[in-house]
Amino acid sequence: xxxxxxxxxxxxxxxxxxxxxxxxxxxxxxxxxxxxxxxxxxxxxxxxxxxxxxxxxxxxxxxxxxxxxxxxxxxxxxxxxxxxxxxxxxxxxxxxxxxxxxxxxxxxxxxxxxxxxxxxxxxxxxxxxxxxxxxxxxxxxxxxxxxxxxxxxxxxxxxxxxxxxxxxxxxxxxxxxxxxxxxxxx
Numbered sequence: 376x377x378x379x380x381x382x383x384x385x386x387x388x389x390x391x392x393x394x395x396x397x398x399x400x401x402x403x404x405x406x407x408x409x410x411x412x413x414x415x416x417x418x419x420x421x422x423x424x425x426x427x428x429x430x431x432x433x434x435x436x437x438x439x440x441x442x443x444x445x446x447x448x449x450x451x452x453x454x455x456x457x458x459x460x461x462x463x464x465x466x467x468x469x470x471x472x473x474x475x476x477x478x479x480x481x482x483x484x485x486x487x488x489x490x491x492x493x494x495x496x497x498x499x500x501x502x503x504x505x506x507x508x509x510x511x512x513x514x515x516x517x518x519x520x521x522x523x524x525x526x527x528x529x530x531x532x533x534x535x536x537x538x539x540x541x542x543x544x545x546x547x548x549x550x551x552x553x554x555x556x557x558x559x560x561x
Contacts, residue, residue, distance in 0.1 A: 388473065389464050392481055398467040401534060405461055405524040406505035410454060417451040420444045463522055465535060470510065472519055482518040484510060489539055494532045508532070 389402055424444045428437055457476045464471040470489075472482045491511035500506050506528025510519055525531060 386462065388460060389462055392471060392473065393466060400465045400467060401531065402462050402464045403526050405458060406503065406526040408503045408505050409524045410458060413451045413454045417447045420447045463525060470519055472522060484512055484519040486538055488512040492535065494528060496528060
């Protein structure tokens, strides 16, 4: 997870969607686990193509098989290219999800409109280190509802909840515990 303003190397693709008054708090790519299925499919296709090419398949059928594997490889390259430009961004005012390599899509939700936020992790998510946010807001149409394959999910969840429910420093002691209100004495 990249947190700002300490990390000044945030991608330009993020900053062009920020408002002038907005402060970027954190940004992440989707977890690399999103690339496991396309990678496994491409590798399995390569192994099958190598075995069949070396033993059974010759001629035109061999060419068709290698073209099919080339298409699998191009699909993997497309998924990697999309992953490289997709970001989940937390700012001082909004949650942003930018997706798409050729067709850019930016979904956002103002922090003030968030009514509920759930965090969930499947068993593979727990093993590999990713989770999913389910964000609820007022209104029927929600541009940003499911945010899948989020790395550092606990850290981001605590960060976002801290922004949604800020504590007042005046109402806490040095250790963060609430203090009793002090009555005014005349």
